[in-house]
Amino acid sequence: xxxxxxxxxxxxxxxxxxxxxxxxxxxxxxxxxxxxxxxxxxxxxxxxxxxxxxxxxxxxxxxxxxxxxxxxxxxxxxxxxxxxxxxxxxxxxxxxxxxxxxxxxxxxxxxxxxxxxxxxxxxxxxxxxxxxxxxxxxxxxxxxxxxxxxxxxxxxxxxxxxxxxxxxxxxxxxxxxxxxxxxxxxxxxxxxxxxxxxxxxxxxxxxxxxxxxxxxxxxxxxxxxxxxxxxxxxxxxxxxxxxxxxxxxxxxxxxxxxxxxxxxxxxxxxxxxxxxxxxxxxxxxxxxxxxxxxxxxxxxxxxxxxxxxxxxxxxxxxxxxxxxxxxxxxxxxxxxxxxxxxxxxxxxxxxxxxxxxxxxxxxxxxxxxxxxxxxx
Numbered sequence: 001x002x003x004x005x006x007x008x009x010x011x012x013x014x015x016x017x018x019x020x021x022x023x024x025x026x027x028x029x030x031x032x033x034x035x036x037x038x039x040x041x042x043x044x045x046x047x048x049x050x051x052x053x054x055x056x057x058x059x060x061x062x063x064x065x066x067x068x069x070x071x072x073x074x075x076x077x078x079x080x081x082x083x084x085x086x087x088x089x090x091x092x093x094x095x096x097x098x099x100x101x102x103x104x105x106x107x108x109x110x111x112x113x114x115x116x117x118x119x120x121x122x123x124x125x126x127x128x129x130x131x132x133x134x135x136x137x138x139x140x141x142x143x144x145x146x147x148x149x150x151x152x153x154x155x156x157x158x159x160x161x162x163x164x165x166x167x168x169x170x171x172x173x174x175x176x177x178x179x180x181x182x183x184x185x186x187x188x189x190x191x192x193x194x195x196x197x198x199x200x201x202x203x204x205x206x207x208x209x210x211x212x213x214x215x216x217x218x219x220x221x222x223x224x225x226x227x228x229x230x231x232x233x234x235x236x237x238x239x240x241x242x243x244x245x246x247x248x249x250x251x252x253x254x255x256x257x258x259x260x261x262x263x264x265x266x267x268x269x270x271x272x273x274x275x276x277x278x279x280x281x282x283x284x285x286x287x288x289x290x291x292x293x294x295x296x297x298x299x300x301x302x303x304x305x306x307x308x309x310x311x312x313x314x315x316x317x318x319x320x321x322x323x324x325x326x327x328x329x330x331x332x333x334x335x336x337x338x339x340x341x342x343x344x345x346x347x348x349x350x351x352x353x354x355x356x357x358x359x360x361x362x363x364x365x366x367x368x369x370x371x372x373x374x375x376x
Contacts, residue, residue: 001069005042017054018033019053022048033076050241050242051242053213054125071119073118074101074116091103100116101116125240133222135220138217145164165199165251167198186365213239259349263293264318274300277310280309286329292324292325297316326349327375329370355372
């Protein structure tokens, strides 16, 4: 194997596939990145027990020069660090006797002589595709992740809550994330209906990683769904993740359908007053703030036995004369507000112990829910 490749191009794609490298993996070869060079271009692959990422770099006259095809497995962290620090525009990679690889610049002032990982020990990664794939725009998928993934749980004792529920029926995609204290839900109409129905749970941290490395958010993403895994395909990028086994808890009953009061507020202003009031709260106190309405004024307060009190006010619109006083986690509410994307939002209440529902003031299929906190 022998090639010359643009340093920035190689580094960009190594950064993408390296997300699948695990230094804690029990299989040492999975600490490596597989380089598979053919006349068509270079394929980079990295895998662990959770995800596999494969990126194909197509050859053109400008980006690489291939002299000899071949396959080599290099220590992922080492090759990433080496490529990162080389200052030259182009890098040469040459394999000798399938046991050594030489990485050097044209003037040979920089040269690394590395041991390679035995390619026969590298597991056979099966990145199969399905004929009945689901199609979604890359930008829509990235928005879904931004709007819901923050609400997943970090508690591994309930694995299903660490993932995002994807339900697909016809042209309707329903995505839900919850940790039992807040919930994010997004409904999206697909441009291409599917024949099969799907009900899967994708690990939240995995789909977040994929959304970060999507090659082109103007293009489509194909979802190839199997019993225990999902393969995302975006142009020359393949990203495979395991699925979480189990049944996602029913969440529809936890979302109120009728409300005693709905207010309209400027999103940025509401976020600011909650953030300002939360400064005096602590994690020990669960970042609790209270919200109350009176006429066309909303008041947000916080009380800390150690630090003191804070009180912020802002103007709002109400749909009736009802008043509400309710307490909640400022952190959870700010994260919910941060997922919304309109200048004005609607916040709806049933009572001081019932969930708060937050939506954009236009119906875009997005709903945020925050469970209140009893303060007595």
